[in-house]
Amino acid sequence: MSNYPRTFSHIGISVPDVDKSVEFYKEVMGWYLIMKPTVIHEESDSAIGQMCIDVFGTGWGSFKIAHMSTGDRIGVEMFEFENNEKPQGFEYWKTSTFHFCVQDPDIEGLVQKIVEHGGKQRMPIREYYPGEKPYRMCYVEDPFGLIFEVYSHSYELTYSMGAY
Incomplete structure (x- = not known):
């Protein structure tokens, strides 16, 4: 098998509310809604029901799910579980996925739009190579507590010469 x-x-x-999350990401990020919010019930008679039991075990009851897509065709599944809880602080040290990143050459404009729609700017916009290259980044938070990052340039450009 080839390694590629x-x-x-x-x-x-x-997310705590799929409908509100879909609206936020559609309005702020311009993501496409490719499957409207749908309720999935715990049952083993359908393929999706059985898959969810395989992943979550039993006892989860039901959840709501929506599917969105970014401009570069990356999918975003949004799950709203009945017993959802907002994280108590930013537990970045815990093994998990702790952020995703989006890219926009108008990083200031996107961060401002996130804040205008109820999100938070968690830090100043910073340069990786101050005075040398225009690669900038900023951590933000959506209105529901999900933390993500915004880059002005691609991941490859940002790190190809070593950022630190």
Whole structure:
């Protein structure tokens, strides 16, 4: 078997309200809604029901899910579980996915739009190579507590020469 770089398909995020999250990401990020919010019930008679039992075990009851897509065709699955809880602080040290990153050459404009729609700017916009290259980044938070990052340039450009 050949060792080659796999492409990224999608990320699943847990949100407190799928409908509000879809509206935020549609309005702020321009993401496409490719499957409207749908309720999935715990049962083993359908493929999706059985898959969810395989992943979550039993006792989860039901959840709501929506599927969105970014401009570069990366999928974003949004899950709203009945017993969802907002994280108590930013537990970055715990083994998990602790952020995703989006890219926009108008980083200031996107960060401002996130804040105008109820999100937070968690830090100043910073340069990786101050005075040398225009690569900038900023951590933000959506209105529901999900933390993510915004880059002005691609991941490859940002890190190809070593950022630190």
